[in-house]
Structures are given as structure tokens and as C-alpha cells.
Amino acid sequence: MGVRSLAGQVFVLQLVLLILLGVAAVTALVLQAQGASVREARERSLVGAETFANAPGTLAAMKSADPSALLQPRAEAARRKSGVDYIVAFSPAGYRWTHPDPRLIGKHVTGTFDEALAGHPHTSTFGTPVGPAVDSTVPVFDSHGKVVGLVAVGITVRSVHQRVAGQLPLLFGAAGGALLLVAGGSALVSRRLRRQTRGLEPAELRRMYDHHDAVLHAAREGVLIVDEDGLLVLANDESRRLLGLPQGVEGQRVTELGFAPVLVELLLSGRSATDEVHAVGERLLAVNVRPTAPGGGPAGSMVTLRDTTELEAVTGKAAVAEHRLRLLYDAATRVGTALDIVRTAEELTRFAVPRFADYVSVDLVDSILQGGEPEGTIMRRTAVTGIHEDHPLYPVGKLIDFGAETPQAIGFGTGEPVLEADLPALTGWQEEDPVNARRIIAHGIHSMMVIPLRARGILMGVASFWRSERPEPFEEEDVAVAEELVARAALAIDNARRYTREHTTAVTLQRSLLPRGVPEQTALDVAYRYLPAQAGVGGDWFDVIPLPGARVALVVGDVVGHGLHAAATMGRLRTAVDNFSALDLPPDELLVRLDELVSRIDSDEASGETGAGVTGATCLYAVYDPVAGRVAVARAGHPGPAVVLPDGTVSFPDVPVAPPLGLGGSLPVEAAHLVLPEGSRLVLYTDGLVEDRDRDIDTGLEQLRAALTAAGNRTPEETCADVLGALLPERPNDDIALLVARTRLLPSDRVATWEVPSDPAAVAPVRSDCARTLDSWGLQDIGYATELILSELITNALRYGSQPIRVRMLYDRCLICEVSDGSSTSPHMRRAALTDEGGRGLFLVGQFAERWGTRYTARGKVIWSEQALHDGQREPGPEAVEDLLDQWDDSAL
Secondary structure: OOOOHHHHHHHHHHHHHHHHHHHHHHHHHHHHHHHHHHHHHHHHHHHHHHHHOOOOOOHHHHOOOOOHHHHHHHHHHHHHOOOOEEEEEEEOOEEEEEOOHHHHHOOOOOOOOHHHHHOOOOOEEEEOOOOEEEEEEEEOOOOOOOOEEEEEEEEEHHHHHHHHHHHHHHHHHHHHHHHHHHHHHHHHHHHHHHHHHOOOOOOHHHHHHHHHHHHHHHHHEEEEEEEOOOOOEEEEEHHHHHHHOOOOOOOEEEOOOOOOHHHHHHHHOOOOOOEEEEEOOOOEEEEEEEOOOHHHHOOOEEEEEEOOHHHHHHHHHHHHHHHHHHHHHHHHHOOOOOOOHHHHHHHEEEOOOOOOOOOEEEEEEHHHHHHOOOOOOEEEEEEOOOOOOOOOOOOOOEEOOOOOOOOHHHHHHHHOOEEEEHHHHHHHHOOOOOHHHHHHHHHOOEHHHOOOOOOOOEEEEEEEEEEEOOOOOHHHHHHHHHHHHHHHHHHHHHHHHHHHHHHHHHHHHHHHOOOOOOOOOOOOEEEEHHHHHHOOOEEOOEEEEEOOOOOOOEEEOOOOOHHHHHHHHOOOOOOOHHHHHHHHOOOOHHHHHHHHHHHHHHHHOOOOOOOOOOOEEEEEEEEEEOOOOOEEEEEEEOEEEOOOOOOOOEOOOOOOOOOOOOOOOOOOOOEEEEEEOOOOEEEEOOOOOEOOEEEEEHHHHHHHHHHHHHHHOOOOHHHHHHHHHHHHHOOOOOOEEEEEEEEEEHHHHEEEEEEOOOOHHHHHHHHHHHHHHHHHHHHHHOOOOHHHHHHHHOOOHHHHHOOOOOEEEEEEEEEEEEEEOOOOOOOOOOOOOOOOOOHHHHHHHHHHHHEEEEEEEOOOOEEEEHHHHOOOOOOOHHHHHHHHOOOOOOHOO
């Protein structure tokens, strides 16, 4: 009995009415019981209050000295017997004498009881968490009519649920009986209707039949119904088309329809079949057979037919398309994995062989391999891969000038792919290189495609695909796949080309900015190593700068980042340090000036278009004096140096660290002063040596200490090799600069010093002492020029300086003369006028010395000059000297 049937609809209507009546009855019962319960509760609470208030002994107990002791037991006994919720007696002032909870005795009652206090009983109803409750309060009078106390009785209305629950079984029983009666009647009606109409109305039966017949004949799948006797009961339009059956074949035997014996046997066997393919004429039909008896129908078979002739062809094409899509998908993950031109070309050839071709070659314009723009048409064979090693194709590295008739030249010239399906029949390319052409044909290569390598509008070369063992030639569909494959490789090659160009430019810039070697000096024996990171060119640098007075400055710095900007920034900082060193500044003052310069550069570039500053660079600057054996070190955000004493002891001196360059905020920089014995090694380095992703700096410093300790008394070159062998990561991600300097001392017999008193007459004795010292050093050749230089420098110190005045001569790679005084007055060379009596002293020094200059100390200044020792010195001849001396008289000295 369905809901759509007439009996079902009648049953549903009766059921709805029955439910509505039941709901109404239950609602009425609940409302009636609730009202009766409230009335009963009000009556019971009032009666209980009046009864307890007028009970014998209540008045006397309320007047007693301890009402609670007398009333509490009586109230609790009465409460339990009467079934009320509470009986509370309390004073006219509102303080309880009794309560079910003894803790509340003596507490003030809640609510108002003014009406009861006035002598009138009061009943109120209020809500509680367990339902409505009723409270009745009555007064207790003495013999004079005075209220001496009050009694409150409360009852919770719970009986409504009991009343309803008691009557629900009767109500549900009546409803169930009515439901059974309705269901029985509906079932009788339904059975009669089903027996007469098979569950449907005549109009609906007709409409359903027409619909099923239209669907059956409009279906694009053939349908046959064969009964158990082998008669064809039904055949739709599609089955008649597929099997070539005429109209009106229903009722004929299957054996008389001209089917193939195999198909006849399948239709009459009564067995199930799924997608069995049978040939019917020029068609391939997929046949499905299902017996009808298991479904409740008469014995026979239902047959469906589906034409798979075109499906076979479509399936083959889909398989080919899927293979090509898979090829392109795999190429996206296997071609172009690195920013390397040759590797990308090799990945393309290895990927396409043997999946897509038997041989693949890539030829690129030679300038492309260097990261440049394509120039000319001569190409270099960059990669070639084949199914056999002994192929006749040009080898890798060969420069090829493809002739105008070759497919490669045509493809590169036009920028369009070239397909040669029958390679032996093509004669134009064979004429360019007949010998190699015959070898290619003899090798069995019969088909070829040439695809130009183009990316971002730049034609970089060609990729050639060859087939030999595969019998089928290349087709137009293969050209489309090859173009997509080559396009992806070309984009990767162009990215690699651009990276190569930028990397080459950055490397060239970096190499041009780094020192080409160690300058000649005698204070230190220096060795260095510079290793760029694999991620690209960085900004680490080092420098060895000779200073006046046989001193040498050692510099190590690091610029954050990689690439052209880091390399250019490194060059700017190195140039700045070199210029500041020319001022002969102490290390701490030099770093302060460098910090100010970086801050100014950052400020200028922050307001520009690039916004790429220098902040974050670090630097360590050290000056070694071989006369005193002292080194002054200052650092800005850079790792401190390591010192290896001659006995092999390794230490990391405590050098105060300042913020990185650009972050100092004009704060002072502190320098550390170390005294190093001769033969000590000073090790300077950048953080890439002791820190990387897998190693923190503390671990790296301990490894450096261990490597230097194990090296023992080694030369700087050997120390560099030992340190890098112990600490160099497998794939360094940051540049590494390492500088090892072994100290030397200038022998004491090559240092001469004199104190000069404040007397012009002291110049001559000093000149005589200097002459004797030069004779002992074997430097008589430059004695005359040296005496002139010292005369002028000492005279200037006496005339313009202050005590103490000292003269020092150093015999090093050159002769160094130094005159120091306690004044900070800066000397300047100028060209004196004809009427001036002085002003030619420094001009004379400049003529006789190779270099001269001034450096300032904490207590004055030092004016120094350097002269070549022997041949090659720049010394004026006698005539020039006389000309210079004639410009003033001896009194000017």
C-alpha cells in the first residue's frame, strides 16, 4: 500500500486526524489537571497553615522564651505527616523559629508578609525550578487580638504530572485501537484496488506504457527480448539498425534472423554475458545478456547491444593522447632542474630518448653558452643522446655551420619546426655533408624533426629528433608534442643563460674588486683563501694594505647577500677602507668613519629607486707594527681573530665588538692592543668558515681551534689548507674568506732613534748621526738626500711643533725617516712666491722622497718619508739641487 495509491492517501488522512484528536485530548487533560492541582495546592497550604497556627500549644510556644525549641519538632512532624514542602513559623519581625533546614532558623524570611501581619491570611503562587509552588501565610493572635507570630506553609504543584500519567494509558490505548481499525480498513481497500488495477489508475498505466515505449525506441543502445522458446519478443529501433533487422520481426525465431552461429548460441544459451564483442557485418558489437526469470518476470533473456567500432579507434587515440600528456607532465619535473645550460640540454635529450625518439641532439649558438645574446648562425653541439652509443651524429662540443639546405638551418632561419618524415628521400641536406649523410642513412635513421629553441622572443638554437628502430615516422601530432617539450626546455635554457650572464658579470666584478695578490712588505708572511658560495657571488672580502712606518693593515669584511649588489657593495667598502687607510687612521677611528659612510650610503639609497642599502655589513681592521711587535684590532659586527703563538697555543683574544656597519649610531668603537711574539700567526676569517645551516658559530669556533692546534708550527699556506680541510662544508652556502699572517719583527739594528732638543743648532748633530747610521747600513748612496729631508722635517718640527721631538730611521724595503712632535698642526705643501723666505721645505722633501705624509698619534703627529734604497731612486741631479737651494738662503734653515 503506497502513499500515492488511493488507499494510502485515505490511510494518511485518517492517521493525521487521529493524531490531531489525540493531541487535543492530551492538551485538555493537562490543562484541566494543572488547574485542579493549583487549586488543591492553595487549599492544602492554607488549611495546613491555619491548622498549625491554631493547634494547641502553638501560641504558648511562640510566647515562650525559646520558641524554636518547642515549635521546630512539632513543625517537622506536621510537615512529614501532611506532605507539604515546608512549615515555617516566624516572629512578627520576620525571624524564623522553624525551618526544614535548621541552618536557616534565626534568619530573616524573604518576601513580604504585610497582609498576614495585618491579620489577614495571604496565599501566593510563584515559580520554582521544579514547577509552580503555593505559599500560605496566616497570623497567630493572643487573647488580646495581637499578632504574636506567623505560620507559612508551602507546597510544590507536582500532582499534575501524576494525573496526566495515570490517564495516558487509557488515551494511548484508545488511539491505538482506532489506528488498527483505520489500517485494517485501508488494507482491505488497497488489496481490492491492486487486484483490479495492479496498483495504478488506467490513465496512469497508459501514460507509463507510452513513456516506456518512447524511451525504449529512442535509446542509443540496442535492446532485444528473447523468450524461453527462442522467439524474439521485442526489438527496439537501435537493435534493428545495428543488426539490419526489418520491421515486424517480433515473433520470429532467433535462428531465422540470419545471425552468426556464435551470436545465436549466446542468445539461446540463457547464460549471462558482459561486453562480449562479436562481429556483425562490418561492426563490432559489445553484447550483454541477462536472464529475466530472476527478476520475477517470465523465463527468457534481455539483450543489449552497443557499437564499439568507433570506440576502438577513439580508445587508441585517447591512449596516444594520454601518453603524450604524461610525457609533457614528466618533462615538467625532469627538464630544467638546474640553472645550467649544458645540464638542461642534456636533461632534454636524456628524457626524450627512448620515450619519444631514438636520438635527440641540441645545438646552441656558441654565444648562448657564455650567457650572451645569440650571434651568428654557427652552433655548438651541446648535448646528444641515443639508444646506441655508436651513432653517426656529430659529437658534443663540435662547432657546426649547418648548410642552407639542412633542416637545422631552415628551422633556425624561419623559426618554424621542420618535419622530414622520409629522411632518405630528402636530398638537399645530403649535399652539405655527403659522407656523414650516407652514414646516417646506413644507420637506419629514417625520420627527423627539427624544433627551434625559442624563449622570450630569442632564438637560441635547434633541437633535432631522430627515429631509426621505430618503424613509424614522425607525424604532425608529434611536432606539436615536440614543440611543447622544447618550449619548456628553451625557457629553462634561457633562464640558465640569464643566470650565467649575471653570474659571470658578478664574478668578473668580484674578481676585479678583490686583491689580485699580496703586496710586497716585510712585516708579515701572508697567505689567503677565498671560496665563493655555491648560491652565487657574495660580498666577503679581505685586503692587505702596507702602511707607513713598515706597518701593515689586515682587513676582512662581509656584506650580507649575494649577487651583483653584494659584489658592488663589497667594492665600495673595500675602496673606502683603502682610502681611509691612506689617512693612516687607527683601527677604531677608521671603523667609525666607515660606519658613518655606510649610514650615509643607506640614507641616499633609501630615497632612491632601488632601496638596496649596505646595512648589515661587518668588518675587522687590524694594524701590525713590526718594530714594536704590536697589533691593534677593532671590529664592527665581525667574528674576532684567532691567534696562534709560536708554541702552538691557540686563543681567541677578547676584542670589543661594535654593531655592524650602518647600525653604530655614531657610537665609539673600541680597539684591542695585542703584543705578539715573532712567529705568531694571526688568523682572520668571515663567518662562512665557522657557521652554516647545520653548525652554530660556537661549534665552528671549537672546530677552528682544534684545526689550528693540530696544524702545529705550519706556514700560513699550510695553515690555510689545514683549516679549510677541517671546516669547509660540502656545499658552502656563504662565501669564505680566510687570511693567515705570520708576524715578523724588524731587527733592532735596523732601527735608529734620536731625541731632538728645542734648539735649531741641534739639527746639525742629528744630521751627522744619521749620516753615520746610513754608512753603517751601507746606504751611503742616499745619504745626501736623506740629510736634506731630515733637515727640513726637523726644522719644521722645531719651528712649528712642540716637544717632545723625536727622529726615527727604519731600514726596511725602503728607508723610512720619521720626525714626530707633540703638536697636531697639519703640514701642507705649497709653492712659495719669489719674495717668500720660507715655504719650500716640504716641496724639497717631495722632490727627494718617493712618498711622504703625516699620521696623527694620541699625543701629536709624525711626518714621514720613504726613499728607495739604491738604484731606481728618484733623486734630483746636482744642478736641480743647486737650483732648489738657490731659492732661499741658509738663514731660512
